Amino acid sequence: MFEIFGIPSTAxxxxxxxxxxxxxxxALLSLGLAVIFGMLNxxxxxxxxxxxxxxxxxFLLLQHTGLNYWAALIVAPILVGAVGVLIERAFLQWLxxxxxxxxxxxxxxxxxxxxxVARNYYGSAGLAYTIPEALQGGQNLGxxxxxxxxxxxxxxxxxxxxxxWFVIERTRLGANLRAATENPTLVRAFGINVPRMIMLTxxxxxxxxxxxxxxxxxxxxxSPQMGSELIIVVFAVVVIGGMGSIMGAxxxxxxxxxxxxxxxxxxxxxxxxxxxxxxxxxLLVRPAGLFGRRA
Amino acid sequence: MLDARTPLLxxxxxxxWYGESHILHxxxxxxxxxxxxxxxxxxxxxxxxxxxxxxxxxxxxTGSVRFEGRELIGRPSNEIARAGLAFCPEERxxxxxxxxxxxxxxxxxxxxxxxxxxxxxxxFPNLKERLGSSQGTKLSGGEQQMLAIAxxxxxxxxxxxxxxxxxxxxxxxxxxxxxxxRALKEEGFTILLVEQNFRFASTVADRYYVMEHGRxxxxxxxxxxxxxxxxxHDYLGV
Numbered sequence: 001m002f003e004i005f006g007i008p009s010t011a012x013x014x015x016x017x018x019x020x021x022x023x024x025x026x027a028l029l030s031l032g033l034a035v036i037f038g039m040l041n042x043x044x045x046x047x048x049x050x051x052x053x054x055x056x057x058x059f060l061l062l063q064h065t066g067l068n069y070w071a072a073l074i075v076a077p078i079l080v081g082a083v084g085v086l087i088e089r090a091f092l093q094w095l096x097x098x099x100x101x102x103x104x105x106x107x108x109x110x111x112x113x114x115x116x117v118a119r120n121y122y123g124s125a126g127l128a129y130t131i132p133e134a135l136q137g138g139q140n141l142g143x144x145x146x147x148x149x150x151x152x153x154x155x156x157x158x159x160x161x162x163x164x165w166f167v168i169e170r171t172r173l174g175a176n177l178r179a180a181t182e183n184p185t186l187v188r189a190f191g192i193n194v195p196r197m198i199m200l201t202x203x204x205x206x207x208x209x210x211x212x213x214x215x216x217x218x219x220x221x222x223s224p225q226m227g228s229e230l231i232i233v234v235f236a237v238v239v240i241g242g243m244g245s246i247m248g249a250x251x252x253x254x255x256x257x258x259x260x261x262x263x264x265x266x267x268x269x270x271x272x273x274x275x276x277x278x279x280x281x282x283l284l285v286r287p288a289g290l291f292g293r294r295a
Numbered sequence: 296m297l298d299a300r301t302p303l304l305x306x307x308x309x310x311x312w313y314g315e316s317h318i319l320h321x322x323x324x325x326x327x328x329x330x331x332x333x334x335x336x337x338x339x340x341x342x343x344x345x346x347x348x349x350x351x352x353x354x355x356x357t358g359s360v361r362f363e364g365r366e367l368i369g370r371p372s373n374e375i376a377r378a379g380l381a382f383c384p385e386e387r388x389x390x391x392x393x394x395x396x397x398x399x400x401x402x403x404x405x406x407x408x409x410x411x412x413x414x415x416x417x418x419f420p421n422l423k424e425r426l427g428s429s430q431g432t433k434l435s436g437g438e439q440q441m442l443a444i445a446x447x448x449x450x451x452x453x454x455x456x457x458x459x460x461x462x463x464x465x466x467x468x469x470x471x472x473x474x475x476x477r478a479l480k481e482e483g484f485t486i487l488l489v490e491q492n493f494r495f496a497s498t499v500a501d502r503y504y505v506m507e508h509g510r511x512x513x514x515x516x517x518x519x520x521x522x523x524x525x526x527x528h529d530y531l532g533v
Contacts, residue, residue, distance in 0.1 A: 175397040179390045186388045189350050190402035191376030191450070 002143070007265055013144035015261040021150050021219065023257020024157035025212050027250045029234040030241060031161055032208035034249040035168070038181045039201040041096055042103035046087070047234070048227030049114040050206045053080045054213025055222045056118060059129055069132040069218070076214045077207035084206030088199045096198075111228070118224035126221025153215050160211065161250045168246050177201065181244075236279045242292020252290060301364060303328045303485050304349070304380075304454055309358035309368075311341075311348040318344045320509040321358070326454070331476065331486045333496040336506035337532055342489040343385060345506070346456045349487075350382045351375045362454065377405045381452035385459045385489075387443040389431040395422070398431040399446045406451030410482065415445050418475055437468035444475065448484075455479070458489045473498045493520075493527060505530050 002009050029047060036044045057076035061067040067075060087110065095103045131149045138147040168174040180187040180194050188194040213227075220226055234253075241252030256275050264271040282290060302325035311319040319341050326332045334342045347353040349360050351372035360367045367375050376382075381402065390398055399415075399422070416423040419441045425434060434442060440460055447455060457476075461469045469492075476486060476499045490496040496503070497520055505513035507530060515523050 172397075172400065175393055175401060178392040179397075179401055182390050182392055183388060185352055185372075186382075186384060187401070189352050189372040189376055189382050190447075191373050191405050192403060193373050 005266075009143050010145075012265050015265045016258065017144070017146065017150060017261075018264070019258040019261020020154050020254065021257070022260060023254035024154050025216060025230060025253075026234055026237045026257050027161050027253025028157050028208055028212040028215075029230070030237045030249040030253045031164060031246065032205040032212075033234065033238050034241075034243060034246060035164070035208075036202055036205035037243050039177065039198050040088075040092060040103070041100065042092055042107065043100060044202075044205065045104055045108040045231075046110045046114065047107075047206075047209050048229075048231030049111040050080055050084065050209040050227070051213040051216070051230065052118065052224060052227035053083070053114065054210025055129070055217040055226060056122075056213075057210065058214040058217045059127055059222045062129070069129075069214070073211065073214050077210040080210035080213075081203040081207030085199055085203040087206075088202040092202065093195070093199070115224050115228060122224060124223060124225060126223035126226075129217035129222050131218040149218060153219070156215065157212075160208070161253075164208070165246050165250060233275055236275045238289075239279050240275075240282045240289060242286075242289020245289075245291035248289065248291025300327055302326055302361075303330075303363060304487065305359070305361040306345070306349065307359040307361075309345065309348055309360060310356060311344055311353050312355040313344075313353065314355075318353075318509055319348060319356070322506070322509065322511055324504045324511050324514065326485060326487055328453075328485055329480065329483060330501045331480055331488060331499050333488045333490050333493075333500040333503050334506055335490060335493055335496065335503055335527070335531065337530070338491070340506040341509040342506055343458055344509075346382065346458050346487070346489055349375075350380060350456065352382070376402075376450075376452070379406050379452045380454045380456060381447035381450055382456045383443045383447055383458060383460065385462060387439045389434070389439045389442055391430055391432040393431050395428045395431050395434065395442065396426045398442055399426075400449075402446050402450045404450050406453070408453075409451035410448040412449070415448055418448075418478060419445050437464050437471075440464060440468070440472065441475075444472075448479070453483070454485045454487065456487050456489075459491065460488070461490070461492055461495050469495055491531070493531065 004012055029051060033044055033047055036042060054076050057079055058069065058072035061072050061075060091106055092103065095106060135149040135152050138145055168177055176187065176192055176197065180192070180197055184194045216226065237252050237256050238249065240256065241248040256278070260271060260274055263274040304326040306325065307323050309319055309322040310317070322341065322345055334345060336342050344353055348356045351370060356368060358368060362378050362380060365378060367378060390401070393401065421438060422441055422445055425438060428434065431442065444457065444460065460472050473495060479486065488496065488500065497517065500517055502516050503514060504511045505527065513526065513530065
């Protein structure tokens, strides 16, 4: 063990690791929000509840069908994403031409309903989900102990985030998405089924939240309010990064996780507020966000 | 004059609305295969709205739009495009978040028989040099117009709707666009052109329809242009 600025290295790297873990979830969730906002022009307040649904889906799949963690990582996002598609068809598609406020109110109301139902059946105590066997234990890196599961979360989140970035910024499909974000009417007049694309984009954004939820299940308890606790911070992350930038959402997510972790080491009193302080400063200096384009 | 051929595009009593405002009051005209037909008229006469109603971009519309004999009215614009119509908007619609190459490759191929990229670069040599450009909107106005036309040639659509392709461009670029339209006609494309500049239109068009207050008020062939010049000046206010 050695010291950096008078802080024991294990404490510093330990918090850095927690920061990266939180950052992984911030990045996955703010990425989904950014993708959805870009295409649908809707601020998806249901995102936290959909993250929670992902965790619950993993828990219930294990309880009732015996599907393990790895299967849940695929199946839960598909199920929750499909519910997202239904929500888009039933409600959201009528709101695109209206003020942001309508989408915000609708998705916020849905979040309250989903969380209320979950609390009614499962209480607020939280349910335990065990770490899959292959990822139990950890590595002693000399300067710190690295639990395998946490390393996996960071790596998987990075891969999914960068994969999403690659698809959107570097492929034909992504070019269609970017074009439809800019001018949906013209893209549709070229023969592309834009309404279907919007529907699937929402489903994908929701599936990302559910994926994060499954990964979170073994770390945090599976509980109805797990999403609403996290989503407030994630919205701050989105405001700081700026809506509509994919890489911005990823970089800001991980970056702010680390900043929060480091604050816990050097000035613990501020660790819960540091992100909101940064948000206030960014709003003053760059209202469109660090990576945002001016609307 | 009766024509035995079926028109490629037959528009009949087309009416269109933007919200409460009634813009088109029964537009009727047709376009034969291989023709270049120009809609002339003042600002606000309904030329652009006619193109957008044919494409389904203006969705509040009634009447009849038949393409190759199939009724398109009431169909969404993505299906209309798939039938083989392609639209080049007045504002060009080049995407800022796409590279030049992505802009060029954006419209999906809807039918076989579109122009291969080699042929497109023969028609627009400057586009090939600009392919690497990071942002479509970094191109000059003329290059953006070329790109907006070039990207709809790949798709296999046989009817091109071009909305004021010469607007705001330098005379030398306008000449190049004129040469391109004549080359496209030779390739077998059918073109419905909206223009305010009838001097330009007279270098490419086979026939004209003149629009006023959301109606077609006059039609004549290019050979009759001189005879109609005085009337045309009245309609266009030039």
